[in-house]
Ligand SMILES: Nc1ncnc2c1ncn2[C@@H]1O[C@H](COP(=O)(O)OP(=O)(O)OP(=O)(O)O)[C@@H](O)[C@H]1O
């Protein structure tokens with residue numbers, strides 16, 4: 001990550017519903033930071049992609065092995081001393097727990113937008129396996145990250161380059177690591 005590596009977490013997980021811009025923003029962000037970009041979709045087993053392509057939402061059971069594979073990749077990147085931006089919908093808190101648990105050098109970036117805005121973008125998107133019809137279930141499943149997860153949240157209602165600038169500015173301003181748990185004072 002060039003000069004910025006010292007203040008950047010090892011892995012930035014770009015999360016949000018399908019169509020929120022994870023790939024678009026994630027690729028540009030990685031280019032700006034000078035690190036690798038990885039799309040979480042490549043860790044899906046073929047059965048998951050087939051299910052989504054057929055218009056069926058994934059269940060928790062479908063997502064656990066996929067999330068564990070991404071967590072393994074996060075460990076590999078960090079152990080190798082690399083930096084990466086990884087796109088992963090990570091819709092529920094329990095899913096993010098798998099990606100973040102015990103890893104202090106991972107930061108969540110939440111791409112926040114309305115269903116209307118994203119639906120419009122998805123109907124215009126071409127050549128992607130994910131049908132726009134699954135957006136409603138993505139929003140039903142979504143648990144936006146809470147404060148205790150120390151997310152970096154950005155509005156997606158802006159041009160992609162402006163969103164990336166916003167993320168980089170926030171990364172510089174906020175501490176990467178959640179503060180240590182408070183000691184028991186008794
Ligand atoms: N800030 C933006 N302004 C306008 N269009 C955008 C913006 N960000 C993304 N898009 C467009 O919206 C569509 C969805 O973006 P993208 O494919 O990056 O989302 P995603 O979260 O990676 O989706 P999925 O999870 O389904 O792979 C694409 O056609 C992309 O070009």
Ligand SMILES: O=C(O)[C@H](O)[C@@H](O)[C@H](O)[C@H](O)CO
Nearest residue numbers: 017018019041058089090130
């Ligand atoms: O958790 C999920 O339902 C899936 O990961 C989806 O979010 C897709 O992977 C992605 O959005 C399509 O590219």
